[in-house]
Amino acid sequence: MVDAAGPGCGTIGAVTPEQVTMLRSEAGREALAAAATLVDTDRLAAVERLRRGGRSPELAAAALGQARLRQRAAVKFGAGADRLLFTDDGLQQATRPAVAARRARRLAAAGTDRVVDLCCGIGSDAIAFARAGLRVTAVDADPGTAAVAAANAETLGLADRIEVVVGDAAAVHRELPAGGAVFCDPARRAGGRRVFDPAAYSPPWEFLLSLTGGPACLKLGPGIDHALLPAGVEAEWVSVRGEVVEAALWCGPLAGVPRRATVLTGTPAGTPVEAAELTGDGTREAPVGPLRRYLYEPDGAVLRAHLVAELAEAIGGSIGEPGVGYLYTDAEVATPFARGYEIEEVLPYSVKRLRAALRARDVGVVTIKKRGIALDPDALRRSLKPSGAGAATVLVTRIAGAPTALLAHPLPAPPGGA
Numbered sequence: 001m002v003d004a005a006g007p008g009c010g011t012i013g014a015v016t017p018e019q020v021t022m023l024r025s026e027a028g029r030e031a032l033a034a035a036a037t038l039v040d041t042d043r044l045a046a047v048e049r050l051r052r053g054g055r056s057p058e059l060a061a062a063a064l065g066q067a068r069l070r071q072r073a074a075v076k077f078g079a080g081a082d083r084l085l086f087t088d089d090g091l092q093q094a095t096r097p098a099v100a101a102r103r104a105r106r107l108a109a110a111g112t113d114r115v116v117d118l119c120c121g122i123g124s125d126a127i128a129f130a131r132a133g134l135r136v137t138a139v140d141a142d143p144g145t146a147a148v149a150a151a152n153a154e155t156l157g158l159a160d161r162i163e164v165v166v167g168d169a170a171a172v173h174r175e176l177p178a179g180g181a182v183f184c185d186p187a188r189r190a191g192g193r194r195v196f197d198p199a200a201y202s203p204p205w206e207f208l209l210s211l212t213g214g215p216a217c218l219k220l221g222p223g224i225d226h227a228l229l230p231a232g233v234e235a236e237w238v239s240v241r242g243e244v245v246e247a248a249l250w251c252g253p254l255a256g257v258p259r260r261a262t263v264l265t266g267t268p269a270g271t272p273v274e275a276a277e278l279t280g281d282g283t284r285e286a287p288v289g290p291l292r293r294y295l296y297e298p299d300g301a302v303l304r305a306h307l308v309a310e311l312a313e314a315i316g317g318s319i320g321e322p323g324v325g326y327l328y329t330d331a332e333v334a335t336p337f338a339r340g341y342e343i344e345e346v347l348p349y350s351v352k353r354l355r356a357a358l359r360a361r362d363v364g365v366v367t368i369k370k371r372g373i374a375l376d377p378d379a380l381r382r383s384l385k386p387s388g389a390g391a392a393t394v395l396v397t398r399i400a401g402a403p404t405a406l407l408a409h410p411l412p413a414p415p416g417g418a
Contacts, residue, residue, distance in 0.1 A: 014087040015144035019062045020151050023085065031059050035067035036082070077124075083155055085148045089189045090122035095219065096245060098264055099238055100128035102275060103217065103248070107181055108132045110254055112215065114180035118169040119187060119203070123149030123162070125219075129183070130161035138164045169203050181254065182211050185219040196223060216251040222304055226282065235282075236260040237301040242339075244300035258282055261301040263336050276336040278302060284309035289318030291346060291399050292328040295408060296338035297369065311337050320399040324372035332411060340411035341393060349373070349396055349403035355384050357407060362388030372398040 022028050031050060038046040043064065050060035069091055073081035076096050086094075095103075103125070107115065113134060117126045120138035126149060129136045138153075140146040143166050150164040169184065186201035186208060188194060198205035198220070205228070208218055212230050222237055222244040229235050234255040236248045241264070250256065259282035264275050286309040302311050308325050312318060315335055317327035332340065347353050358366065364386045368377040373396055380396070395406040 014089060014142070015085075015148055017143050017147040019058075020085060020144065020147040022059055023062055023066060024151055027055070028059065028063065031055055031063035032066060035060075035063040036070070038064065039067045039071045084122070084152045086122055087145055087148060089187070090145060090148065093185065093187070093189060094122055094124040095128070095185070096240060097124065097128065099240065099245060100125045101131070102262075102264070103183075104128040104132035104134065107183075107217065107254070108134060110181075110215075112179065112181045116180060116182050118182060118184040120149050120164070121145060121185065121187075123152045123164075125183060125185060126162050126164075127153065127156060127158060130158040134161070136162045138162055139167055139169055140164075141166070141168065170207060181215040181217065183217050183219070184208060184211060188221055194221070196221065198224065198228060212249065212251040214252045215254050216249075217254060218249040218251065220247045220249065222247050222300075226306065234258060234260060235305065236262055237304040238262045238264065239299050239301040240264045242299065244304055247304070259305045259307055261299065261305040261307050261337065263299050263301055265336050274336075278305075278307050278310055278314070278337055280305075280307045280310040282306035285322070286312040286325075286327070287318045288320070288322055289328065291320055291343070291404075292318075292330050293343060294329045294332055294411070295341045295343055295395060295406065296327040296329065296333070296335070297341070297371075297395075298325050298327065298338045299336075302337050311335070320397065320404075321372055321401065324398055326371055326395070326397055339413075341395065341406075341408035342411060343406050343408045344392075345407040347405045347407070349405045351380070351383050354394065354405050358384060358386055358392065358394075359388065361390055361392060361407070363390045363392045364388040365391040367391075367393045368396070369393065370396045373403055 023032060034050055038049060046064050047060045050063060051057060066085060069086040070081050073086055073091055115129045115134050115136050117136055117138045120126050120140050123138060126136045126138040138149055140149060146164050146166045153159045153162040186203055188201055195201060209230060212233055224247050232255060234250040234257055236250065237244055238246050257279040259280055261278045262275055282305060296315060296317060298308055298311055302308060303325055312327050315329055315333045317329045319326065320328060345357060347357060366381055366384060366386045368380055370377060375396060393408045393410060395408060397404055
């Protein structure tokens with residue numbers, strides 16, 4: 001691990017290099033194994049039990065902290081989480097392995113052979129780049145976080161392809177060699193909370209914009225405002241099993257289309273995935289038409305990428321109200337980009353009418369969805385007082401300007417779907 005100078009990304013003080021060294025020693029590995037059996041025990045009691053084995057208070061606390069992080073990490077990283085080290089913020093911001101692997105394959109397919117990974121965090125993207133055959137310079141301003149990334153690279157047998165540098169992102173990226181690309185995942189957490197203002201990212205938005213003229217991929221929060229995006233970049237939104245997990249800007253020669261929605265479907269953490277992509281320019285408006293038999297709720301990546309019109313064209317659908325993203329079709333279609341429902345009953349929106357309709361159907365379990373109308377689904381569910389044996393989905397929206405309630409049942413997900 002190379003030590004440079006200057007801040008630029010990272011969460012200062014979460015983990016120290018000394019703690020990483022301690023945890024990677026033989027005594028540290030034994031403490032981690034013992035702590036793994038105590039993750040559901042009261043913290044003070046667990047630390048005391050670890051100390052009874054002659055371990056120092058520092059080692060006992062660090063091992064228990066890592067064991068609990070590994071337990072949480074299993075949701076994102078799968079079974080391999082128990083081999084890695086984490087920080088709290090690093091785990092929360094780390095790219096899911098399936099998403100990182102797909103990004104790495106795209107960079108390799110574009111002819112990239114070297115990546116400078118600015119703000120590498122715990123190293124999840126650097127690991128994916130190295131596994132795709134790329135050489136990586138992984139940079140983080142926080143020495144402890146960088147030590148975690150270096151330890152993870154060594155654990156996975158990738159230390160020969162990943163050089164970890166403690167240093168300033170702005171200084172390191174200037175050394176990019178020919179054939180290389182920059183990847184930057186700016187810190188978007190502060191004090192344990194998410195940061196939504198790009199100007200408050202670390203490094204800030206102004207620095208990120210300076211990278212967009214060359215071969216670069218920038219990972220951003222999925223709520224990034226389209227108005228902030230510079231001309232000439234490709235903006236991609238990625239969802240995993242229905243959850244939008246990130247936006248990415250592909251810059252310079254890496255840009256392909258103005259907007260892309262990528263849906264990764266039907267897989268547990270850390271395993272190969274099926275990917276579906278929808279592309280367009282993000283400026284088209286979907287056609288408006290009448291209510292029809294089937295309703296399709298676009299995946300969040302499609303909505304974020306402003307590609308509802310492209311999806312409407314692909315499935316032969318239309319919207320019922322300008323700006324309201326539910327799509328309606330006459331025929332059932334199989335698409336990974338939307339969840340389908342068959343409409344059973346249409347009502348002018350009224351709590352009283354809706355309650356009566358649910359009682360007539362003996363419905364006791366109600367799933368409530370809404371789009372284009374302001375209401376609190378939980379408050380509506382309480383007002384409906386469902387008490388029957390059946391189940392139904394209620395979608396509240398606007399059709400031709402009128403608040404409307406649709407009683408429906410979900411269609412089976414397509415093969416490989418979420």
